[in-house]
Amino acid sequence: MGASPSLPRQLAPAASSSDPEGSIRGDLTSTDEPIPLPTLRLRVGATDAFTYSVWSDRDVSNDSRNELIERVVRIKRCAAVVKGGRRFSFAAMAVVGDGKGKVGWGYGKANEVPPSVEKANKQASRSLVKVNLVDGTIPHVVKGHYGAARVILVPAGPGTGVIAGAAVRAVCEAAGITNILTKSFGSSNSVTLVKATIDALQQLRTNQDVERLRGVSLS
Incomplete structure (x- = not known):
């Protein structure tokens, strides 16, 4: 393949002190080497002079922010009887996790569904707890309970998937x-599940x- 095309050395005249646009007009008269075309973006200005700007090499796709997994478990509609009729409100329960061993739950109430879900997600993101995974x-069989609900979790081999109901699946x-x-x-x-x-x-x-807790070695 041949060499990439390049611009001539004298693309625009040198900026003079009386030219108010001299600060933005490209002065390439003193360039010793030709500038490759892929590194320039050219446009024609009002004075028929070429100006240039270098493209940014920043990759916006490499964002370091951690994205949380949000799952809405339940949305409940509540009605309050007032003098003019019934006033409706909504309550939402959401589960939030990072997919790497942290999970939390939140509960939010509002007069509309989207604000209630947003409140639940914010509360859940503030109550994340660490979970040990292998x-x-x-790592082992475990039992949990809250109120009248009891749950048994059993480890499974690769390819099994998440065998659970809707509420338990959202947490897992x-x-x-x-x-x-x-x-x-x-x-x-x-909610209790x-x-x-x-x-x-x-x-x-x-x-x-x-x-560490027992002070013994299990190996």
């Missing part, structure tokens, strides 16, 4: 669990945690 699953997926077996007993209320699942996940301990 290769996409939990937000926490980053990809393989797990679950069973719920008692109440089927989604979410809290029972998080209670179970907070009880998980790895071998290193047990060794």
Whole structure:
């Protein structure tokens, strides 16, 4: 392949002190080497003179912000009887996690659905708890309860997937669990099931945690 095309050395006249646009007009008369075309963006101004600007090399796709996984578990409509009729409001419960071992839940109320969901997501993002995971699953069998709801979580091998109901599945997926077996007993209320699942996940301990707590070696 031949060399890339280049601009001539004298593209525009040198800016003079009396020219008010001299600060933005390109002065290429003193350039020793030709400037490659791909590094320039050319446009014609009002004075028929070429100006140039270098393209930015910043990659906006490499954003370092951590994106959270948001799951809406339940939206409930409430009605208050007032003098003029009934006034409706909405309550939403959401589960938020980073997919890497942190998960939390939140509850929000508002007169419309979107504000209630936004409030729930904000509250959930402030109440994230750490969950111990091993290769996409939990390290051992664990039981959790809240109110009348009881949940049993069992580790599973690769390819099993998340075997759970809607409420328990939302918590597991937000926490980053990809393989797990679950069973719920008692109440089927989604709010209590979410809290029972998080209670179970907070009880998980790895071998290193047990060794540190007991002061013994398990190897």
